[in-house]
Amino acid sequence: MSELIKISSNLVAGIGSLHKIAQYLDDLKYPRSILILTGENTYKIAGKIVYDNLNSNGYDVNIKILDMKGYLSQVKQLALDLRNFSKSVLVAVGGGSIADIAKYVSNEINSLLVIIPTTLSSDAFSTSYSIFWNNNEKQAIKTKSPNLIVGDYDILKNQPKRFLGAGIGDMLSKLTAIPDWRLAFWFAEEQYNDFAAKIAMAETKLLIRRIDDIAKANYIGIKTLFHAEVLDGYLMEISGTTRVAAGAEHLISFVLENMSDNGLHGEYCGIGTILISYLQRGYNYSKKITKLLEKVNAPTTANQLDLTKSQLIKALTTAHKMRNWYTILGNGLSENSAERLLRYTHII
Missing domain, CATH: 3.40.50.1970 (Rossmann fold)
Known part of the structure; x- marks a missing residue:
């Protein structure tokens, strides 16, 4: 084919x-x-x-x-x-x-x-x-x-530093999107491109290594983030899907964007990545992502984005309906599970 x-x-x-x-x-x-x-x-x-x-x-x-x-x-x-x-x-x-x-x-x-x-x-x-x-x-x-x-x-x-933080939030999404994509391959028989996935993870690792440069907005940091975002477009075309860069964390972002315009897309993705990484790999991994986002002054709590507990619970219980994607969210979390997850990750 x-x-x-x-x-x-x-x-x-x-x-x-x-x-x-x-x-x-x-x-x-x-x-x-x-x-x-x-x-x-x-x-x-x-x-x-x-x-x-x-x-x-x-x-x-x-x-x-x-x-x-x-x-x-x-x-x-x-x-x-x-x-x-x-x-x-x-x-x-x-x-x-x-x-x-x-x-x-x-x-x-x-x-x-x-x-x-x-x-x-x-x-x-x-x-x-x-x-x-x-x-x-x-x-x-x-x-x-x-x-x-x-x-x-x-x-x-010279762009406002907030945009750089949002960009990192969007880019770190691959840390949860790629595992979700693999789940979709095994359990929902979705198309999976191993080459694109490996390139996406390599790109993300480079961003993490240079996150201090990105936070400083020096030329090395700007060049790295720019080329990483350009590469995303190529990876989506090579793989034939946005799933190389978007998983359950993006579904959460989509719900939050529908409910509130206080945050940027990448900022909501960052919150979603913290939450989904906890489900995928536990507290220590989730905490690492929180610290990475904090390095670029990206929001990591509900208060920083003026989000209410009820809005976040709704996002976690309804996000699975936003796309016909198989993700770790399955058929959605219960309200009690959603609140626990928000507390365990210190989002609220």
Whole structure:
């Protein structure tokens, strides 16, 4: 059996990369028509640099400032509104929400896509999936991988430290996602890719070794986290599933994101990883993950995210319904078991 694997074929990363964006597009012989998708703040952070560089090098540049909450209905309408830009290059400048919107629009209008992340709070900029609100819950939709990813370490180095903590929360999810994936292989006959799983674990071990650099936001730390998040996109395409990077901890995150907007996706994933690691390997292992998250000032308790005990109990008792995945949660924990787990891990 063979299948076509579509992954981002081009990657540029380094110090001051955005000041050479026109050169990269010239080298790739991309069309001269550009549509920049960005937000009001991210335009000031990086979008203006991109616009000025492309405009001064003879590109026909249009800008669309996005101000939407990521509802699927809004994004569908945006794709319709931008269908005349199918011959242009879509350049997304921003965080995960901007990237998700751009991947959907580019997929719908069949355009080339360049993504320039301004934060590393999740791996959204590199994957071929987009997350949107639909019918009062978050839904994952298969979209497309970017044709080019551009990482500027100067921009990423200056992101708020909270985003780096969230990024580590998202990346450490593999510590529980991979064991869950193996359970699904053995007990639910789900597809499993051993090569992708081993690469994912090796990547996570490197992140742990360099977590002090990531906490300091020095160039070594930024480079490591950036490349790890890029690699996630490749691993999902190689394995044909998001399960290489997401398990029960993500299911918990999905429930919490539906109930509260106090935290970032990666922050909720971090909480979920603490909880699921306890079920998988016990207190000592769970405590190690807590300490890793504390090194990057990521939240490790309910109070830090203004979550109530009842919200967390609901997450643990209903998370298994969020996806048709086999995980260690099985058919869900009882309320009593959920509360015990929250206390044993010192989340509450």
